[in-house]
Amino acid sequence: MPEGHTIHRLAAEHRERFADVPLRLSSPQGRFAESAALLDGERLVDTDAHGKHLFLEFAGERFVHVHLGLYGQFSFGEGEKLPEPVGQVRLRMAAKVPGGASWADLRGPTACRLLERAEKDAVHARLGPDPLRDDADPAAAWRRIERSAKPIGALLMEQDVLAGVGNVYRAEVLFRFGVDPKLPGKRLARATWDAMWADLVLLMHEGVRLGRIDTVRPEHTPEAMGREPRKDDHGGEVYVYRRTDAPCLICETPVRTAELVGRNLFWCPTCQPSA
Structure with missing residues (x-):
């Protein structure tokens, strides 16, 4: 989608x-x-x-x-x-x-x-705030997150909580902040949410500009690491999305996948440890 x-x-x-x-x-x-x-x-x-x-x-x-x-x-x-x-x-x-x-x-x-x-x-x-809209209020999403026992990896995909984020941005923003996807929303720190929101605003605006999703930081690009570019129909350089069993770009732990609310979830168990 x-x-x-x-x-x-x-x-x-x-x-x-x-x-x-x-x-x-x-x-x-x-x-x-x-x-x-x-x-x-x-x-x-x-x-x-x-x-x-x-x-x-x-x-x-x-x-x-x-x-x-x-x-x-x-x-x-x-x-x-x-x-x-x-x-x-x-x-x-x-x-x-x-x-x-x-x-x-x-x-x-x-x-x-x-x-x-x-x-x-x-x-x-009926929609949550959209990181790409000027009228978006991230506090509205936070009010839903801080009261919920659902995993943050599920909440980020609920369009009445946060609009526009799908499987790729969900997996990548959680990795970028070292957040366990199964962490209950109510246990997420407000400072972490604020940083994740700001990151989504930047990443998604870049997605609009480029027409693809790129989430790796400059030091982890293929050029910087001397590795082969990612080959995938979705394009873009990512940390964990659709990289099952491939080594994490940071710690080399194999990326894991599991199903969460009917969608495939991708994460690094070392960089995103269970809390």
Whole structure:
């Protein structure tokens, strides 16, 4: 599932491609056809992202709300003419550009629906603070964490506690601060949480800028350590994510993995000792 930096990048790309130009909206698959017809010919006013939720705003405070889920994805293109849709395209947005057309196709999302302002506000209200948003309040997440007996590794993945953090950022920020993923939230020190939040803000903004997740410090890059770069579909240099049984980059202990709330958890038992 895409993490929050990907959704913020999508918000920016839609804004750059389609803001304030007449758009043709359609639903080749048919499941969004009625709502697409209501917006066809309208202009994109703005875009917004909160955690893993994308909002495309049109006149009259109408918002296309997209949650990609596990399988959803956007594809973008430009050409002399619009191609025929390929696959199950839930939503197509297209605009005229010099020399032809620009388009975005959405396939396989968990959610694609048209919302009014009150409905959009309700989505925001049920989400935790997003490290990529200027209006984020980390204290709101802390109030949930400090009262919970759940493992911190589970709490960081709960979108009503902290929005936008997924499996990669969860594993990596815990490693960077030497926190046992199974530590109950109520036993986490406030100073550690404040430092983790600040780190997530920096790491996730870098994710938006680069389009990939890099979490290793300068002294642990392949160039600094004389090691081979990581080879993984997700890209990026990481400490523990998807490095099961590989030596920790700091202490050489084999990285461990286990399942926690239905997702694979990765950690170093030496650098993240049980408390």
